[in-house]
Amino acid sequence: MTTTTTPEAEVLDRTALLRWTTAMALSGTIGAVVLESGAQAPAVAFARCLVGGVLLAIWCxxxxxxxxxxxxGRDLGLAALGGVLLVGNWVLLFASYALSSISVSTVVYHTQPLLLVGLAAVLLREKVTRSHLGRAAVAFGGVVLISLGAHGTDGQPVNAGGVALALGAAVLYAGASLIAKQLSHVRPHLLAAIQLGVGTVLLAPALAFTPLPADPRGLLWLALLGAVHTAVMYVLMYSSIGRLPTTTVALLSYVYPVVAVIVDVLAYGHRVSVVEGAGMLAVLAAAMAPTRKR
Structure with a gap:
């Protein structure tokens, strides 16, 4: 029996493809928005939670x-814990931009799919295959190369602390993803709104030490981050991910680091050395490699 695809279905698929690609491209510009705001990482994360959370709550x-x-009660508790991990991941990632560079932090951050499998093995007793161990070894070899070969805009070696923060952010995001898997029955827009609400409350006291920018320009950048790079981006992602094949979603997710590297090179003059470039390719190749059963 032959299955035909209606024009309407094709339009829906193209729409989902466009939405997911747009969301990933927006993700790649987050680092630039964070740096342009001039705010410290906790204040940036607070603004993202506040603006994005309010808008997503209105949407819901x-x-x-x-x-x-x-x-x-269990779902609410898990959602709150996921919110703590998600917000912690943002704080570490945003802090890493200033210590390393947008491109270095973003690519190192993309070890998260491999870390997620590792956490699932430890916490959920899921089996780790030799394929995953090999990919993890390649990815972390890439991280070492990036640490040794990357340079900032001043031509000096990238601060290893920035790489460490990006890795820490990846671990926290993998943990948040693991919790999200346990809450797959909850509408993702609602889950995100709850987690951003938790983040707003959690980070509010930090404003006493890392206040929001005093100048309107910095506040506008933070408003953009919360509205476009959080609320709009989440809606784009969640309205498209279920309508695309998993392989397509995984492949297009790497629009994110590619755009981040391009933005870093064009806007901030970051020069990718041969060693750093080899490390980046190793991380992305390991994360993008197809999963094998053994």
Whole structure:
């Protein structure tokens, strides 16, 4: 029996493809927005949580998803824990931009898919294949090359602390993803709104030490981060991910680091050395390699 694809289905697929690609391209410009805001990492993360959380809550309310008893106590607790990990991941990642560079931090951050498998093995007793161990070895060899060969805009070697922070951010994001897998029955827009709300409360006290920018320009950058790079981006991602093949989603996710490297080179004059470039390719190749059963 032959299955035909209707023009409407093709349009929907193209729409989902465009939305996911746009979301990944937006992700690649986050580093530039963070640096241009001039704010310190906790203040940036707070602004992202506040603006993005309010807008996503409005989105959920408009669709009738904010109802009493929509989540069990266990689900709410897991969502809150995921929010702590998600926000911690942002703080570490944003801090790493200033110590290394946008491109270095973003590529190192993309060890997260491999770290997720490792965490699943430790916490959920899932089996780790030889294929995964080999890919992890290649990826972390790439991280070492990046650490040794990367240079900042001043021509000096990149601070190893920035690489460490990006790796820490990847670990926290992998943990948040692991929790999200346990909450797959919860609408992702609602889950994101809850987690951003947790982040807003958690980070509010940090404003006493790392205040928001005093100049309107810095505040506008933070508003852009919360509105476009959080609320709009989450809607684009969640409205498209379920309508695309997993392989397509995985492949197009690497638009994110590619755009980040391009932005870093064009906007901030970052020069990719041969050793650093080899490390970046190793990390991305390991993360993009197809998963094998053994």
């Amino acid at each position: 309310a408009a669709r009738g998803w904010l109802r009493p008893a929509v989540l069990s």
